[in-house]
Each structure stands twice: as structure tokens, then as C-alpha cells.
Amino acid sequence: MPPNKELATLSPAMTTHPADWSSPPRYDEDSASTRNDNTSDTVLKSKKPASTPRYVYYRLYAPDGMLACKKHDQNRFIGRIKATSVPPPHTVASLKRALVQAEELPDPDGDLTQLFLATEAKAAMVPSARVDIMNGNIGATSQTPMALVFLINPQPSLQVLDDNDETLPTVYYRLYNSGGEESSLRSFEADEPALGRVERESIAPPRSALSVKRRIAKVEGKSIYRLADLFTDVTADQARPSDSLVDQTCGSSTMNPIMFVLPGHRSGVYNRSTQIAALHPNVNPSNILGVNKALPEGIYSVTNSRRSVVMELAHGGSANGTPVQAWANAGPADMANLNQLWLVQLTSSGYYSFRNLRGGTYMELCGGNSANHTEMFGYESQGLNGGTSANQEWEVIQAEGFYKIRNRKSQTYVNLSGGGSSNGTQIMGFADTTGTSGEQDELWKFTLRSVTLSDVLTALEESKHRFDDMLIVSKDRFFYIPDRALLANIWRDSSLVSQLRNSVFSDQAELVLAFKAEVVSWAAQNIKADNISLLCGFICPEGNSEACNWTFNQEHSCMLFLSPMNGSPVAYGNEHSSSSWGFF
Numbered sequence: 001m002p003p004n005k006e007l008a009t010l011s012p013a014m015t016t017h018p019a020d021w022s023s024p025p026r027y028d029e030d031s032a033s034t035r036n037d038n039t040s041d042t043v044l045k046s047k048k049p050a051s052t053p054r055y056v057y058y059r060l061y062a063p064d065g066m067l068a069c070k071k072h073d074q075n076r077f078i079g080r081i082k083a084t085s086v087p088p089p090h091t092v093a094s095l096k097r098a099l100v101q102a103e104e105l106p107d108p109d110g111d112l113t114q115l116f117l118a119t120e121a122k123a124a125m126v127p128s129a130r131v132d133i134m135n136g137n138i139g140a141t142s143q144t145p146m147a148l149v150f151l152i153n154p155q156p157s158l159q160v161l162d163d164n165d166e167t168l169p170t171v172y173y174r175l176y177n178s179g180g181e182e183s184s185l186r187s188f189e190a191d192e193p194a195l196g197r198v199e200r201e202s203i204a205p206p207r208s209a210l211s212v213k214r215r216i217a218k219v220e221g222k223s224i225y226r227l228a229d230l231f232t233d234v235t236a237d238q239a240r241p242s243d244s245l246v247d248q249t250c251g252s253s254t255m256n257p258i259m260f261v262l263p264g265h266r267s268g269v270y271n272r273s274t275q276i277a278a279l280h281p282n283v284n285p286s287n288i289l290g291v292n293k294a295l296p297e298g299i300y301s302v303t304n305s306r307r308s309v310v311m312e313l314a315h316g317g318s319a320n321g322t323p324v325q326a327w328a329n330a331g332p333a334d335m336a337n338l339n340q341l342w343l344v345q346l347t348s349s350g351y352y353s354f355r356n357l358r359g360g361t362y363m364e365l366c367g368g369n370s371a372n373h374t375e376m377f378g379y380e381s382q383g384l385n386g387g388t389s390a391n392q393e394w395e396v397i398q399a400e401g402f403y404k405i406r407n408r409k410s411q412t413y414v415n416l417s418g419g420g421s422s423n424g425t426q427i428m429g430f431a432d433t434t435g436t437s438g439e440q441d442e443l444w445k446f447t448l449r450s451v452t453l454s455d456v457l458t459a460l461e462e463s464k465h466r467f468d469d470m471l472i473v474s475k476d477r478f479f480y481i482p483d484r485a486l487l488a489n490i491w492r493d494s495s496l497v498s499q500l501r502n503s504v505f506s507d508q509a510e511l512v513l514a515f516k517a518e519v520v521s522w523a524a525q526n527i528k529a530d531n532i533s534l535l536c537g538f539i540c541p542e543g544n545s546e547a548c549n550w551t552f553n554q555e556h557s558c559m560l561f562l563s564p565m566n567g568s569p570v571a572y573g574n575e576h577s578s579s580s581w582g583f584f
Helices: 092-103 209-220 223-227 335-340 453-462 484-493 496-501 508-526
Strands: 008-010 032-035 042-045 055-062 065-067 079-082 113-116 146-150 170-177 195-199 229-231 258-261 298-304 309-313 322-328 342-346 352-356 362-365 374-379 394-399 402-407 413-416 427-430 444-448 450-452 470-472 478-480 532-534 537-541 548-552 559-562 578-583
Touching: 055 092, 065 209, 079 092, 092 113, 092 146, 170 209, 195 209, 209 223, 209 229, 209 258, 298 450, 298 478, 309 335, 322 335, 322 427, 352 394, 450 453, 453 478, 484 508, 484 548, 484 559, 508 532, 508 537, 508 548
Parallel strands: 055 146, 170 258, 470 578, 478 532
Antiparallel strands: 008 470, 032 042, 055 065, 055 079, 113 146, 170 195, 229 258, 298 309, 298 342, 298 444, 309 322, 322 374, 342 352, 352 362, 362 374, 374 427, 394 402, 402 413, 402 444, 413 427, 450 478, 537 548, 537 578, 548 559
16 A cells, blocks of 8 residues: 555654755754864854944744844844853853843743754754854844744743834745635735735744744734645645745745645544644754743643542543542553543643643633632633633642642642542642641642654664654644553454454455554544544554554553554564554
């Protein structure tokens, strides 16, 4: 069975793009790298004439667009600091710290931003590299500014601005849904409502397909455009991968606009696109932390420190007002386990949301009330554009080897009522109990139950097997690892048994595809939260080995191969066996 041409093809080691799609190099090709005779450090230099006295010019970016600078001269989007204000040694790291301090940015540790030599640079600068700023060789003029880019959207006080500047180079684009054109908020011709334009300088570096999509989503006021397919050629057979760079010729005129096509909408799991949407290049989502830098995003079970009970949504109910309660920890093969799993993600305001996997609703403090014993329940999204409200947003704070969970609006904490161990014990909002006998009622342990795409690719690379052509058919950031007993139950409860008896399948490759389809169908019925996938792969091997499905073991330490004949674990070849193609 040949791969679907609409899928993005990835090898375990890297993404492979057609020859005309450039991938980020280690350094910007427009920069000059020289060796200092007295050290092995790299000294980065540009070729533009410098201002006098010496300044370092820069632009600030969030992923969605440009930020205004506090230390600007005439143009509020171009900041500058004196080169003498940067403490030695002059490295990328020390320069970045100076910029962060001058602009009073929320990145004191420097792990939420990247520095680029220029706004058109193809890759961020290496923190240890030396920079020649005293001789006017870095960010020397307002026409050649550097770029400081946030990896995630910063706190709300830093607003992405949208000034129109017709003197700047323009990117033209055209909007589509699956059936035709969509009207653009940035339309400028009455007879071309789908044709919009945006300043190229407002797109965050590196100017990848993902960066362009994020900017268009911002100016159009529709976050769904982050998930759109991007085409730069109307005759192209497939969309551009999200980490491919979009050069200055793309969208340079109304005759060759960049095209954005929204995916067709179907409910539940079927509304997920089949092409991968990478994050900011070279950024592992598991390393992006919240306002407290306390907890990586992912799927978690949350256990009380005093009692071995976990936080669950009662019966996994999807109705608004379903109570959040304490319950004994269900086994990984138990359907009730899904009631006890929460997708913990950063919101646009920098707090966390807790979304139940099975119910699909968000953990909410009733009315954001600060009174003790305020009930907590699952509720649909209450924010703008599908976002969360302050009642549904939480800080996760490290404490005593555990975590405290504080509501954004009420500033009260998630509390196990009376430290109870009985199933159904209320979980509620309560004042801070630090230093009291009830302190442990507000301390929680988070156990990660998901892996990222980066984790999956790393595991494939480290496997003793060779995977020549592995397709990714999920764009979701997080993969839930179903227990092998759960997968066996899915197989047992499916129609595969009767189909096998009736010889429906012509070969085993068809059977493994059918098994994967059963897993997708099961997920659509039982998992209401978006932005996640169950990890269930397919391998069609070379030689005499039979096709099989695969996932990871519960410890995520090794691959687990499954027979499509009964869903049970099987051995897969030897260390020299290889896969001709497969997907997950």
C-alpha cells in the first residue's frame, strides 16, 4: 500500500523536504563567521555600516507578531541599547540578557527567548557564540536590527501590535476553506475579498510556514488558521511543512499570494488534520514551562500527597457541572482511568488549564468564588474564541516536593476536603493551608502519562530496528500511550474477530490498518479532549516478517509490537530487521 501523498513524510532523524524548501541551518547564511586568533570561540559579524555612537538595534517578537520596544528612538518597533551597556564577555547569552533587562521582559533566565542575527535569519544564534558589537558589526543600524523572539506568547501586558506601514515589504495571501474562498479582514480590493496582506517584518523569525500561519491567525482574529494548510504554489500536490522556510519571493505580489486552506470540519477526533504542525523549530514542547516554570505541558494523573487518591471528573461526564472528586487510582487498562487523566496546557494568559480527557470539559472553580469549600466541576470553555476564563485557569506552584494548584481569579487552592480517602470525597477551593495541619490536603503529585512527538522520534532513532520511511499522521503535540491490555480489549470488542472468520482481509497489512482504525474509532467515542492522539503505529516490514502494530510500553522506555491477529505483544524480527514503511 503506497503512502498517501497528502501526508508529511518524516524519517526518524529529520524532516525531509523537497529541494526548493529550505530547512534551518545552524547559522544564518548571510552572516560571516571568523576565527579569533586568540580563542576558539566563534565571533559573529555582519557586513553593514555602523551607527556612531555604537548602538545595538533590535526588534521584539512574540510568536504571533511584533512587540513595541521600550528603548526605542523614533520607531517604536525598533529598539536600541548602547553597546557599552552589554557586560563582557560579549556572547549571544550576555547580549540577550542585556536586551531582556533593558526591555524589562519576563525572561530573567533567558529560556523563553531566542536571539537572531537579523529578522531574515534562518536559525537562532548559539548562546555561547561571541558577538562583535563594539565595532558595529552586530545590529549596527536601524535598517539591520537583530531579533529577540519569544518561544511562547508572553504575559498579557506585552501586546502584539498591528500597525500598518505601507513602506515595509508586504506579504499577500489568499484564504480558503475546503469548499472555496474565505473573506479576509485584511482585504484591500472590493472585488477580491479573500485576498489580504500583512507586513513581512511583522512575522516572527525564523520565517517558517508555522510563523506565517501564526501571524495570519493573529491579524485575521481566528486561531484556526494556525492549523491551516499553507501553499506557495497553486499547482502543489501537498502543503508546506510547518518548519519549512518561506522566503521573500513567496507572497511578494498579488499574482503569487501565499494560500491558506482550512481543514474540513468534522466533530471529535475526525476534525484533526493529517499533516504535522511543528512547533517553533528546534523547540521541544516538553521544555516550554509556565509562568512559574514549574510543570511541562502534557497529560497527567494528579494524586494527593496525604492519600493515594487521584483527582477525577466524576464518571468522565461531559455535562457542565459534573463534579471534580477524589477516587482510587484506576488501572491503566480500566476505562475509568480516562476520567482521571488531565491535559494540562498553558493558556494565552500564561496560566494552566486542566482539561479532562474523557469528558472534554475544563476544571473550573464555581464562580471564581474565594470562599472556603467552593465546589469544583467540569465545564465547557468559557473564554473568548474557545479559550478559558479566569475561573478555569490555574497556577501550578512547586512546594515541599509536590505542587500546589491556585485558581487565577480567587487565589484559593485545590483542596482534598478533610484529607478524606473515600471515593467521592469532594475536591474544592480553599484558602492557603501552608503551616497548618491541613497542609498536605493542598499538595499534589503530577505523574506524566504522555509523550511528545520529539520523544517518539527519539525512541525510533534509538531503536535497534531501522525505519526507513515513517509517516506522521497526527499533528497533535501530545501522545497518550494506551496500555497493552487496553489495546487488547479494544481489539476484542471490535468487529475484527468476525471479519477474520469471514476472511475479509486479503493480507496482514490490511488487518493492521483495520486495527489502527478501530483504535481511532474507540478514541473518537471515549476521548473528548482535543490536541492529543493515542499512539498506535503500523509497520509493513521487509523480508518475511509479518506486518504488525506498535506503541510504547507504559514506562515509555521501549517499543511494544502487537499482533493484529489478537492484539497481544509479539517479537518483531531482530536487530537487522527493517521497515519498508509505516506510520503512527
